[in-house]
Amino acid sequence: MSRIDYFRDSNAPEANSVVPSVTAVVQDEQGNLLLIHKTDNDLWALPGGGHDVGESITQTVIREVEEETGISVTVDAVVGLYTDPQHVMAYDDGEVRQQFSICFRARPIGGSLRTSSESKEVRWVSLSDLDKLDIHPSMRLRITHGLDASRTTPYIG
Secondary structure, eight states, X not given: OOEEEEESOTTOOOOOEEOOEEEXXXXXXXXXXXXXXXXXXXXXXXXXXXXXXXXXXXXXXXXXXXXXXXXXXEEEEEEEEEOOTTEEEEETTSOEEEOOEEEEEEEEEEEOOOOBTTEEEEEEEOGGGGGGSOBOXXXXXXXXXXXXXXXXXOEEO
16 A cells, blocks of 8 residues: 655645654664664655554554564653644545554664565664655654653653
């Protein structure tokens, strides 16, 4: 399934769904950031995905990171809540989803890098290389917040 992200675009279609989802800011011991090259929109992003019935939100983070990257994590903190109604994702099946993402900070505890049906490339990215990657502005905001060690309260917006 492919998607188009609309961000503060007056020509964006109207949202017809909201799905709680998660993303995770995961850094290795060298400070590199775990990123995936997504198959649905061809952008680089934090690993994450939709919350499933029957699991806690922490379980969602752990499952999604491992599914998309092969890396096992433990969750440390909430980075923020990202619910901008001016960010919608239009899927080729007609769904137009308003962003609703909870971003977490997590630490790797095992596993090895691998791709999935949602990630055509997975890698640990040096922070100095982030500007070389095509990253959506809303994802860039989460990354900035997640890497800012001075933040003491979660972002809400």
